[in-house]
Amino acid sequence: MKTLTYVSTKSVTDLTWPETIENINLYSPALSVFTDFQTAGPRVIESNTRADELVQLMKKEHVRMKIVVDADNRFIGVISLEDLSEDVFIKQVANGFQRSELMVADLMRAKETLLALSYTSLKNSDIESLLFSQRSNKLQHLLVIDEDTKAIRGLVSSNDVARQLRLDIDVAFSCFANTYQNAVLGQKGQSSKLKVA
Template sequence: MSKLTLHSVQSIDDLAFPEKPVYISMNSPAKTVFTDFIDHEPMVVDASMTALEARNMMIKTHVRLKLVVDEHNQFLGVIGAEHLSDQYVLLQAANTGLRSLKEVLVAELMVRKKDLVALDYAELDKSTIGNVVNFLQDNHQQHCLVIDQDNHTIRGLFSASDISRKLRLPIDIHEQSSFARVFSAVS
């Protein structure tokens, strides 16, 4: 391993910028702000992990939603930060007769895939960032999964906070409801 050396920045005045800056707006193609799992590894958590371990992992990685997988990396559902709150975990522990918060597993708190719906990847070619933002706002959602029906895969997701960062604009979602609530409203 090579040793790294720190250097003074006192005499440095300029910042490097891309030669071809990327400007996006609400009218830009939706795929511009889409997290595509073909290019970016999905953030996953194992269903057998305890809720407390999952919450600590999400806090350390600054992520508010993870995809839940089994031991074979098969998609089972999603878990959001709201599902890992002390109140939610305590309620689940009480409802299932568990003696300790440390016994509650991700599998018991996640939103199962049978209760989820998603946008279709093929529709993104005709959609703008504004269409996605309006959908997220109308349904009070921070995230929305995207499926590739042709290949039978979870292709990626949209994140309101990622979109907000890329547009450098606040995106007001009003409420962070669970996937289950929004999709019952959309269906």
């Protein structure tokens, strides 16, 4: 058995924070707004979890999307707070379901219906090009796939992009289309140079 060392916190005043890139702008590397699952593990939920319980869990954890996995931790889809809205529950109950019997698998977006961005493409891009490519996307999250390993490598959140660019938008209701409107088109009057993906 090894002996552990303990130190008094009496004279400690600082906290360690994640390393951040200062002055992120539209021309910064797209990787600066990427959540890499190699360093920040994915937020997952099993497909057989009750949907109504997941709503409370996600609110408690302050997350808006989870990766859905099966019992063997294999990726099968995604679920967001939009997929768990009260309107969705009302429609399902109107279709004859009991609220308490709805599972994540019933409300998730299956992987067969999703498109993911190539990690290599993201790595060679800037934020403006990323937003331009997502200018019609009404979702808040974009999965990123590592084509070499055929695995979900991470994701990009429109909220993270908006925060990093310090945009004046309500991140509770943001999506890539709104972020594009505010970040790229909002600056179009300030700059005539617009790079396209």
